[in-house]
Amino acid sequence: MNKPPELEYDSLAPVGAHEKTWKWFEIFNIWANDIQSLFGYTLVASLFIAYGVTGWTAFAGLIVAGLLVMFLVNISGKAGVDYGIPYPVLARASMGTQGGKLPAMLRAIVAVFWFGVQTYFASTALTLLIVTLTGASGGESYFGMTGIGWLSFLVVWLLQMIIFSRGMGWVGKFLNLAGPFVYAVMIGLLIVLWQKSDGKLLSAANGIFRHDGATFGSELHGFIAIVGTMVSYFAAVMINFSDFSRYAKDNKSMKLGNLVGLPLNMVVFSALALLITAGAAVVYGDQLTNPTAIVERADSTLLSVVAAITFFAATVGINLVANFIPAVNGIANLSPKTMTFKKAGFITSAFALVIGACWTSFISQVGIGAFVNTLGATLAPLYGIMVVDYYFVRKQKLSLNDLYDESEKSAYFYKKGWNNTALIAFVVGAVFSVSTVWVEALSVLSGYAWLLGALLGAVVYRGLTQRILNEQKNMASA
Numbered sequence: 001m002n003k004p005p006e007l008e009y010d011s012l013a014p015v016g017a018h019e020k021t022w023k024w025f026e027i028f029n030i031w032a033n034d035i036q037s038l039f040g041y042t043l044v045a046s047l048f049i050a051y052g053v054t055g056w057t058a059f060a061g062l063i064v065a066g067l068l069v070m071f072l073v074n075i076s077g078k079a080g081v082d083y084g085i086p087y088p089v090l091a092r093a094s095m096g097t098q099g100g101k102l103p104a105m106l107r108a109i110v111a112v113f114w115f116g117v118q119t120y121f122a123s124t125a126l127t128l129l130i131v132t133l134t135g136a137s138g139g140e141s142y143f144g145m146t147g148i149g150w151l152s153f154l155v156v157w158l159l160q161m162i163i164f165s166r167g168m169g170w171v172g173k174f175l176n177l178a179g180p181f182v183y184a185v186m187i188g189l190l191i192v193l194w195q196k197s198d199g200k201l202l203s204a205a206n207g208i209f210r211h212d213g214a215t216f217g218s219e220l221h222g223f224i225a226i227v228g229t230m231v232s233y234f235a236a237v238m239i240n241f242s243d244f245s246r247y248a249k250d251n252k253s254m255k256l257g258n259l260v261g262l263p264l265n266m267v268v269f270s271a272l273a274l275l276i277t278a279g280a281a282v283v284y285g286d287q288l289t290n291p292t293a294i295v296e297r298a299d300s301t302l303l304s305v306v307a308a309i310t311f312f313a314a315t316v317g318i319n320l321v322a323n324f325i326p327a328v329n330g331i332a333n334l335s336p337k338t339m340t341f342k343k344a345g346f347i348t349s350a351f352a353l354v355i356g357a358c359w360t361s362f363i364s365q366v367g368i369g370a371f372v373n374t375l376g377a378t379l380a381p382l383y384g385i386m387v388v389d390y391y392f393v394r395k396q397k398l399s400l401n402d403l404y405d406e407s408e409k410s411a412y413f414y415k416k417g418w419n420n421t422a423l424i425a426f427v428v429g430a431v432f433s434v435s436t437v438w439v440e441a442l443s444v445l446s447g448y449a450w451l452l453g454a455l456l457g458a459v460v461y462r463g464l465t466q467r468i469l470n471e472q473k474n475m476a477s478a
Helices: 024-035 038-050 055-083 087-095 101-134 147-165 168-196 201-208 216-233 235-239 251-284 291-298 301-332 341-359 369-377 380-393 420-438 440-477
Strands: none
Touching: 024 038, 024 168, 024 251, 024 301, 038 055, 038 216, 038 251, 055 087, 055 216, 055 235, 055 251, 055 380, 087 101, 087 301, 087 380, 087 420, 101 147, 101 235, 101 301, 101 341, 101 369, 147 168, 147 301, 147 341, 168 251, 168 301, 201 251, 216 235, 216 440, 235 301, 235 380, 251 291, 301 341, 369 420, 369 440, 380 420, 380 440, 420 440
């Protein structure tokens, strides 16, 4: 797909055919890096404990969630493959040439925040590595971090800037390296625990997969909650997946990468996480769901070094997938003709520097998480609106020239650049999703509020759009 001359220097311009080089392995590594983070491991390892279900129910829930997310991203990513456009541009079709900036910026704000937080967590892995190799204590603490902690944080921040400044080519190469490497430390942990458990690891795992007090009702409730939790975990990436699918060689490559990267990868990763948790319970007498705690107790310098490097790579990897790319595209969308990929990347990194530096001493203490969760909840109906617009309203037909034309001549200009129909559907769905964060009576729905919010946005948008189309047909026939 050739870029029109006026879009040649637009960082959000359609990806050309020569740039669509990602095959199934690159798509697989998007999910490998998204799943195989420290938080991802802890989430998978603790689900059966948190919801009081058997390991089999938790395992089944994880697999079903992987299949559901695969189905949803295959839907949302197709426009990226077909037209080579990122999410902020795709959003213009449903929300309007100006209205499309709203969802892109909401997604960018959430991404920038978590980008800074994940940069801090990645620096803790580097701190672990330095302390393990040197035996240094780190010295006094300044604003929540020791001297070694501050050094590690700045090094991680700088390293990410170097990777990002090289463009998406380097991003893809880093993901290809970081994704498979995570399995090395997990297998290493499993081998160490197997040796120390004196052959009792499998019996312990079998104990995890049983629950004496389980009933059909409790297992069903836990199953639904686990599926909803995992879908919510991937929700943000599902919305802006066209940011990545635009680089896929074809739709077949995207689907195969999603198949291997989601349900199949989830099976292997979840099995390892549950076995390691079982092994830790036998060897240390505790159900340790944080891999760093297991590594520290393993008392192996080599394993500690390998684990620290792996945790670092995995956390930087998820930063690339879930945070950096959507933040950069959202910021670039504010001024597409002047804001290059590098400029938007430096702005994103600058915000991340401040947020990450203040995380321990200030931000984590003031309960800002609820604010960020609120912004995240507002994204739910945007998925439903986007899908209905592309498949049912547009019939998968978009005009690239109109998507990049902000004048009144654009087919997506609507009313002063805003599609009021989509805006109404967005508000209705967002009010519901946000209510599950703040209203105690609706907190029971928080696990699967994203799915309900997306469905509500889709139904309202479809209904309002169909009503307008019917009115236009009646006027034309009158």
